[in-house]
Amino acid sequence: MLLEHHCRAMNTSVDLWVWSASPQQEAHVRQSLLWAEGVFARVERELSRFRPASGLSAVNRAAGSGRHAVSPLLCTVLGAALDAAADSGGIYDPTLLKTMERIGYDRSFETLAQQRDPAVDEARPTLGAWRRVELDCHAGLVSLPADLAVDLGGIAKGWTVDRVATALAPLGPVLVDAGGDLRAIGTVGDEPWPIAVQDPFEPDQDRSLVRLASGALATSSVGGRRWNRGTRVFHHVVDPRTGTSADSDLHSVTVHAAHAVAADVAAKVVLVLGSEAGAAYLTERHLSGLLTDTHGREIVVGHFAHERTPRHASTH
Amino acid sequence: MTPTPHTSSPNGQPAANHTAPAAGASQWWKAWLLLTSLGVTALGWVAFPEAEHTAASAVASTLPPAPAAPGSVVRVPVAGGIARRPTNATALRAIPQQPVFRTPVTRTRRS
Numbered sequence: 001m002l003l004e005h006h007c008r009a010m011n012t013s014v015d016l017w018v019w020s021a022s023p024q025q026e027a028h029v030r031q032s033l034l035w036a037e038g039v040f041a042r043v044e045r046e047l048s049r050f051r052p053a054s055g056l057s058a059v060n061r062a063a064g065s066g067r068h069a070v071s072p073l074l075c076t077v078l079g080a081a082l083d084a085a086a087d088s089g090g091i092y093d094p095t096l097l098k099t100m101e102r103i104g105y106d107r108s109f110e111t112l113a114q115q116r117d118p119a120v121d122e123a124r125p126t127l128g129a130w131r132r133v134e135l136d137c138h139a140g141l142v143s144l145p146a147d148l149a150v151d152l153g154g155i156a157k158g159w160t161v162d163r164v165a166t167a168l169a170p171l172g173p174v175l176v177d178a179g180g181d182l183r184a185i186g187t188v189g190d191e192p193w194p195i196a197v198q199d200p201f202e203p204d205q206d207r208s209l210v211r212l213a214s215g216a217l218a219t220s221s222v223g224g225r226r227w228n229r230g231t232r233v234f235h236h237v238v239d240p241r242t243g244t245s246a247d248s249d250l251h252s253v254t255v256h257a258a259h260a261v262a263a264d265v266a267a268k269v270v271l272v273l274g275s276e277a278g279a280a281y282l283t284e285r286h287l288s289g290l291l292t293d294t295h296g297r298e299i300v301v302g303h304f305a306h307e308r309t310p311r312h313a314s315t316h
Numbered sequence: 317m318t319p320t321p322h323t324s325s326p327n328g329q330p331a332a333n334h335t336a337p338a339a340g341a342s343q344w345w346k347a348w349l350l351l352t353s354l355g356v357t358a359l360g361w362v363a364f365p366e367a368e369h370t371a372a373s374a375v376a377s378t379l380p381p382a383p384a385a386p387g388s389v390v391r392v393p394v395a396g397g398i399a400r401r402p403t404n405a406t407a408l409r410a411i412p413q414q415p416v417f418r419t420p421v422t423r424t425r426r427s
Contacts, residue, residue: 002416012427014335015422017421019412020417021411021412028383031383032382032383034383035380035381035382035383038379038380039380042378042379042380043379046378065350071374071378072374072377072378073378073379074374076375154427157427162320163379166359169356170356175421175422177422179425179427180423180424180425180426180427181427182422182424187324188412188416188417189411189412189416190411191412191415191416191417193417193421194417194419194420194421195420195421195422195423196420196422196423196424196425197424198423198424198425199399200426203425205424206420206423209420210424217422217424218427219425219426219427220426220427221426221427224426224427252426254424264427
């Protein structure tokens with residue numbers, strides 16, 4: 001039987017499925033699903049930038065004051081983020097929080113109304129800022145320069161999805177979905193997990209279907225989190241080369257990778273790079289993706305097998 | 317080494333081939349379980365190299381402990397203590413007789 005668990009964490013919905021063919025195991029599987037909810041909550045408490053008591057908030061407050069003790073969890077996820085920054089040539093950068101705040105994303109998006117705040121001053125390129133973070137996970141210490149602050153939102157979600165999926169996998173085939181960061185391990189018999197692909201321009205509609213046998217999917221888009229500052233419209237995907245919201249030819253990117261962390265990072269990077277450089281980025285890393293440009297044209301990179309479905313409203 | 321019953325044949329050769337079928341199946345089942353466990357462990361190492369290289373055990377200690385399954389373990393005496401191993405992992409691998417999914421389970425969402 002397919003056992004499900006649904007909850008909220010990290011400002012999004014978290015959905016988990018485990019296939020268990022043994023009724024005797026149902027109680028244990030359900031207990032494990034509750035455990036998984038606890039993991040999401042624990043990671044959020046430690047890594048949310050919106051929680052003043054989180055370890056990450058403490059690190060950001062301590063910026064400029066030397067080395068600061070951090071938890072192993074924070075060290076591990078920040079280390080993964082810095083590795084991703086190095087691999088992407090700094091296009092993905094977890095230290096862009098002050099840039100995001102400067103352009104207006106200074107509170108949880110749920111509370112970020114369509115406000116008319118003052119205009120933003122000129123853009124400030126920050127490419128390579130991540131290199132100034134000093135992280136020593138053996139000693140459990142991190143040092144941030146005074147002008148930097150860290151945001152681990154997306155990568156923390158992907159990391160938790162990977163962690164939970166791996167932990168649940170011994171129970172049976174598993175699918176974990178945290179706000180669109182998806183990870184599957186195992187198929188139900190020979191049935192892959194059917195995943196509808198959201199229409200980038202009409203989020204209540206689905207455009208196609210992916211049958212996910214293994215690995216992870218993540219989507220990044222400039223269409224979701226948008227707000228006004230002065231006369232300009234901003235979104236949450238920042239290009240460190242310009243120091244403001246990315247302005248590529250892409251509207252939405254969905255990436256298939258082995259792990260949710262890799263998919264999450266790659267989707268953001270490709271969205272910033274644009275279709276040509278983004279496709280090359282995916283190809284070099286043997287990843288596949290579905291890119292949608294600002295005119296609605298789709299570009300398939302690698303073996304991103306998806307089936308066109310009749311347009312219909314999502315039932316989710 | 318102290319010889320133990322049921323491990324040698326009359327001609328002094330190992331008696332593996334003389335094991336009763338039920339016991340043999342049990343041994344194969346154990347070997348399968350051991351290999352599966354090793355595979356899962358190796359997969360974990362591959363999946364989280366940074367975590368393993370840095371402070372994997374410390375990270376685990378900061379997360380809620382995974383629930384145990386009291387009904388699904390047996391206690392096996394081993395040198396230095398008691399080993400716990402699952403007894404019904406094979407049952408979880410049963411293949412469904414009917415298609416499970418008629419509609420998408422979930423959908424991608426932009427972030």
